Every structure is written in structure tokens, then in C-alpha cells.
Amino acid sequence: MKEKRGSGEADAQDERSTHSLATTEPSSPCAVSPPSLTPSSTPTQHHLTLERGGGGERQAFNKMPKWMQVRDMLLRAAQDGDRYCEQYGDIIANQVAVERFISSSKGNVERAFKDLKAHLKWRHEYRVDGIVDEDFSDLKARNEVYWGGVDKRGVPTLTWILRKHDANNQRPERFVRFFIHQIETGMRASPNYPNTTFNIMVDLDEVGLHNNDTEMVAHLQPLLVNNYPKVRKALLVFPINWLVSLLWDTLLKPILMTLQPDIEDKIIPLRGDYKAALLDRFAPEELEEAFGGTLPLSVTRPPQPLPYKRVPCSVIVQDRLRRSGSGSGSGSGS
Template identity: 25%
Template sequence: MSLNLEVPPSNGCEKVILSEEQHMKICEVRRLLGPLSGTSSIYCSDLSILRYLRARNWNVKKATKMLKATLKWRSEYKPEEIQWDEVAHEAETGKVYCADCKDRHGRTVIVMRPCRQNSKTVKGQIRYLVYCMENAILNLPSNQESMIWLVDFKDFDMSNISLKATKETAHILQEHYPERLGLAILYNAPKFFEPFWMVAKPFLETKTANKVKFVYSDDVNSKRIIEDLFDMDQLESAFGGNNNVGFNITKYAEMMKEDDKQMRCSWSAVNPNSLASEKAQSSGLVGSQITNRSESSENERTDGDIHITRKADGN
């Protein structure tokens, strides 16, 4: 027997129908969690609980334990309250940012350039990564829950390797953002990165590690992974696409400040549409970027996950 409840699976590309047993497990997790309030209540949508169940192979007790740990972490770390001005210095070089384009499934794309690391504190690096994750989730369209990572290894060298940062990143993403990774593409990774990958791989759960794909610009077969995922006219030229517009910190900063307003409204249950007139008057610097990022986000979510509701005009 199945229930009429459609949700995206872990790859975020098509919908599935929950069985009655699976729905009952969601209800059981809710019972074990007990009464929730504030941001914890908003966070624990059915789809959010479903991600934790999938991450723990539908084991209710393990999923509940994992979710409780996340709720504790979120109550202390307060990721939804991180603002652009707090992390802007980490973003100056374009080492991590949410791309203008989405993949063919409408998923948010996070670009990473390890060679542009500009800080030495792992704490600051992780806080900025969390900010980017929250923003990427905010910009997911209504029918998606996972994102794509594009890692550019141009000019990468041994000095860019940090085992401590890698371990902390893996911990945060796997424990507090389960089932959010659709695919991670490592683009033109140098040969000397392979031994590091073998050391780092055990930190990842098997199904997470399986989502990591190595793509090389001189390998026709691996390039198909990117060509199948993206409209090449929208994809950055650094990844083999035809878009020559690079990262612009001024434009990106303006866009993030607008998203910060949406984030505050979403988590405080304020109608984001109340900001429409204010956004319409905002700087024309980012108009085209907001339009691009909103094309796949026309419909409002009904799953309880926090997101930006944007029309094609950027409002």
C-alpha cells in the first residue's frame, strides 16, 4: 500500500511515492523528537525528516539521533542567522560561491576553487561554507533538494591541502546536511591529488564518496558527465562551458545581501513577497544575476523546507 505523498529522492531528479511504512517512520521520528518550537519546528518538515531517514537507511532510532544532533548544532551554531557581512572577507577571492547557472535538473551549483584559499582559520572557512550551503538550499526550486558541487583544480598545489579542514567539512556536510549532495565534480584534479583523495575518502560515507566524479577536459568520456548535466552556454568556461563571465565580488555581494533579507523573512515566517517593492528598487548591478538564479524557482514549496520564492522578474 502507498500514500499519495510525492517527494524527491536523494538524487533530486524525479519524484517517488512513499509507502505507508515509510510514512509511518516519519511519524515515528516526530513522536521521538517530541514537541518542537521556533526554527526547529520549521526545520523538521516531512522532507527534512525523510532525508535523515534515507541517510540512516530508514533506521528510525539512528535517524532520530542524527536529527537531534543537528537540531542541537543548529540551535548553537545558528546557521540561518549568518549574514554576508560576517563572512564577506572569506568570499573575496571567489574560493566558494553559488553559481548563476543551475544544472539541467534545476539544482543549485556551488563552485569551489581551492587555490584561492585566503584564510588560515578552519573555523572561518567552515562558517563561510555553512553560509553557502544555507544559501544554496534557499535557492533550490520546489522540486529539488540536492545540489551540485563543481571543484576547479586550476593552479592547485600541495599548499592548498588541509586534512583538518577536509575532515571538518566532511563532518558538517554528512551529519547536518544529509542527502543534500547530488554530485561533486572534481575538474582537472592533478595526479598528486590522488593520494590525498585516498586518505580523505574514508572520512566519507560510501554513498557520498560514490557521488564524487573526476572529470578531465582532455577525456571525452568524463566530459560527458558535465555535458549531460549542464547547458554549456550557461556553464562557466573554466569547466568547459561557453560562459566567459567570471566571478565578480561586487555583484555577488549585492546578491547575497538580498538573499540575507529573504533568509531572515523565511525563518521568521514573514512573507518574502513583502520585500518585492524594496528589491525592485535595489541596484541594477545584480538584476541579471537574480533573474538567472530564479528561472527554476517559480513555484512555491509546500514541503516546509526554507527557500526563496522568486518569479522570473527576480522578485
């Protein structure tokens, strides 16, 4: 993949995240600052006011922005011994990441807390941190699921050639893990991780019932819904012809609904001259030759993931305390 593919996401939300919030500047809203560790006379610091206090603290907690409420509930869980929350302080303190889960929970703070808490546990148990280093060379050689070019808004695109999917010759669990491997590899190529947005392009040409894989769909669907909210942009589906229409309910709808649940632009079926429609979204050099562009499949490169190292909650808290203590020097901890 060309170098520019990992850099631009011009239309994405204000993605202020980085791979490690341990380097966040002191004024960043993403850093955690519990009241017991923060000088009370520093008005710019957000105090961690949780429900354990009296009515005043509860009132103050409820007035905080929702993402801070979720962050502080997760931090409290870490302080109470939840090892999964403790491990991922960088995600807990990441405003954009927390707001994605709030959005997917329709603004419900308690649900967002539970969903993000479950996501952190899944990251540990599914071994997501090291998944980009796993060997899937046999599946990659099939050129079934791979990263293509970026669209005109700078959003990278994951391509799925569905006719190459062979449900009879692979274990569904391994294919799903490969799919997550591909997603994580592409997302980590951006400094906005874990909030990298991306398109999914599904080529339906020559698909048939032999490509049906209900067991794989059953494994993949909950992983995407529960762990990648609000990062998928458009789902481009083509070509739409009589055969696709015939197979829509029996074969395609379950797969596409697996990919689609919270995609911003929803499913975009490209009818008629789909190549012209793709060129409206992609520059020719970012679109494969098979789809009407000039990008040879042979020169597409897998994204180069940037290093990711989780930052424990305790480290972020200590770093904030150090920064606060070496700042203006005003006040003492309360």
C-alpha cells in the same frame, strides 16, 4: 546569479517542503496532529500514538510510516521540554526533511530520531538561522567558493576552486563557517529549503601541497555528514591528470571524501576533455567560460536567499487544532 537558477530542481525527489509549514494546507501530511488535540472522528488526521501508551498504541505507532514515527518522537521530546525540538517544528513536521535523515540512517527510526534531534541542537548552537546575513566579504572576494550555474536537470552548483585555498592565511573554523554560509545561502534561494539539492564542482587545476588543509577538513567533514544528508547530488572533479593522480591520496582524497559521504552520484572524476563532459551536463550559458561555457564569472550573482523563520512545534499544533476545529466540525477531541 540569474533568476532561473533558484527555481528548478526537476530531478529532485518530491520536495514538498516550504520555508514555513505554518501555511501548509490542512490535508498536508507534514502537519502534526497529536491525538489529544485532534477530533478522533476525523479519519484523515494522523494521530500521535507514542510508546507511552499501552500495547494497542505501541502497535498503532509501529504501523505508522517511519517518518511519522520520527516526527512523533521529536514532538514528544518537544512536549517534554527539549527546547531545540520545540524551536524547529517546521523541520520536524517536514516529511521530506525527516525522510532524508531516515535514509541516511539506513531506515533505522531510533537512529534517525537521534540524528535529527542532534541536528536541531546544532542549528541553534551554530546559529545557522542567521548565518546567511554574516559578513564574509573578504573570503567571497577570493572567488574560491561560490555558486555557479544550474545543470540541465535544474540543480544548482556550488563551485570550489581549490588552488585558491590558502591554509596558512586563514583560520580553519572561519573558513568552515563561510562554507556553511555559502551552502545555506544557496539552499535558501529555493522554496524547497531545507531540502534543496545541489551539485559540488571542484576545480583541481594547479593544486599543490600548499593547498593542503587537514585541520579545515577535520572541522568541515562532520558538519556536512551530520547536518546535510541526502541533499548533495553529483560531485564533479576535474581535471584528472598526472599531478592530480600523484596528489590524490595525500591531498585530494581527504577533501573529496569530506564532500562525498552521501552524494547520490558519488565522485565523478572528469578525465580527458573535461570541458566537453561538463557541457553534457550544463547548458553553455550556465557554465563558466573557464570551464568551456559562455557564463562570465563577472556576471555570476550570489543567490538571493528567501526569508526563513522557524515555526515552533506548539504553533504548528495549535494551527492544526484551529484548522481541524473550523473544518467539518465533526467529533470532539479525545
